[in-house]
Amino acid sequence: MRLAFIKCHGSGNDFPLIDARALDLPDADWAGVARALADRAGPVGGDGLLLLTAGDDAGHDFGMRMFNSDGSEAETCLNGLRCVARLGFELLGVDAARVRLKTSSAEVARAEPLAPGVVTICETAGPASTRTGAVGLRIAAETVIDAAIPGLPSTRAFTAVAMPNPHLVAFVDAVDEAELTALGDWCEAGPGLIPARANVSFVELRGQDLFVRTYERGVGLTDSCGSAMASAVYAAGRTGRVPFGTTMKVFNKGGLVMGSSDAAGMVTILGNATFLYDASIEVDPALATAEPPLVHARREDEAAAWAAAIPA
């Protein structure tokens, strides 16, 4: 089948994005499309597949679905949501919307550019939950807040957050990528402690700002993860490191976003939604393979604006 897509990124988290409002494919086929298009060794590459889906009578202007590179479907993707929101705004001619996610809803709106030429979207999601059941942790404790998790092969103190996708967040003095990768790999095996797996983040507190490095469920180490940044912002408030209500810069390997949260668990993230190119591609969902894409237009001005705003 031939699919049109936009290659986009939110804070360096990159995705093929498909307007799927009129496409009716079984979930297994979307999983195959994700595995074909978000394969780093394949013709497109990305940290997952984003779908813009139709609105509904429950007050959602449109919806978002997100499939990880391994074909698993996530509850949310907050870097991806900004890109989906931008496409929804452009297609519907609106500047704000309520969006249906897999198991929750989010509010999105156009915002003042973070830097000249950088399309910027504000998103509010939540409430974040620290209930271990919501995070998928099979332990007796009701919550894990800045505490070791029995059975996890790490002695670090974690805060477990459902955004609503599962996150384990540890504040560290300095991010050790090898340690993060080893722990992420352990979670990827779906151990009895956390069978649905988890996104794992190490976070450096830099004054009242954060630097977040994340091993994403279903993907691996990524340049940034929006729901991980949201979880880290909330965890910073919940653990008393940064007062709720503080707007902080959240740095990551792919750039930065602005974030804040409140005691009720609502998290607001402001960040880019950059479109890189428009293309179409022949995909075989059953085999999870794709031909090289036909690129129709490159949005070089947007890529340049982001590069100028976030020097390497």
Ligand SMILES: N[C@@H](CCC[C@H](N)C(=O)O)C(=O)O
């Ligand atoms: N990159 C995303 C999160 C994508 C889903 C995640 N890997 C999961 O399986 O929960 C983001 O920006 O939030």
